[in-house]
Amino acid sequence: MAILSGPQWTQSFPGSSSLLDLKFPFDAAANAFISALKIAGATVNISATLRPPERAWLMHWAWMIARDRISPERVPINPGIDINWVHETPQRSRQAAIAMVDAYGMQRLHVAPALRSRHTEGHAIDMNINWYHNLKIKNNWGEYIIIQSVPRDGMNNELAQVGKTYGVIKYHGGFSDAPHWSIDGR
Secondary structure, X not given: OOEEOOHHHHHOOOOOOOHHHOOOXXXXXXXXXXXXXXXXXXXXXXXXXXOOHHHHHHHHHHHHHHOOOOOHHHOOOXXXXXXXXXXXXXXXXXXXXXXXXXXXXXXXXXXXXXXXXHHHHOOEEEEEEEOOOOEEEEOOOXXXXXXOOOOXXXXXXXXHHHHHXXXXXXXXXXXXXXXXXXXXXX
């Protein structure tokens, strides 16, 4: 018998926030870029690296239901996940999905998590980056770049250019997934 959806599902199929779980060649690129950020005085908080496909599937459909993009009855069956998205009422189904979105920390995510992504491959990282004054950071070519522009966080265009020299590409979708960096920007 399938188990009703809800925040308890976020404990199933745990993801990782460890750099050790990234795959070659992105692992070396991310480590080098993060090291340069920390040496420059930036704060880096990693929230996700490798994500099991089952976790991605749960995150995707919870987000879709919570945002009224699909009715719970229309979610395709995943033979490896014994979840029931359909509660007693449509409102309770949506409330359970919203609770899952909240428990996954996806409240500010403006796009559904991908079913297959660079995270499921080990070629992506979600990280919050910030600093308080000008950031003097070394790019992968050994040149120092002084970033004086705002914002002083991971959405800074100059920082994205520095990351690119390491092979860590800022997500191309802008603010829809602000903490996301990957091997190719997807």
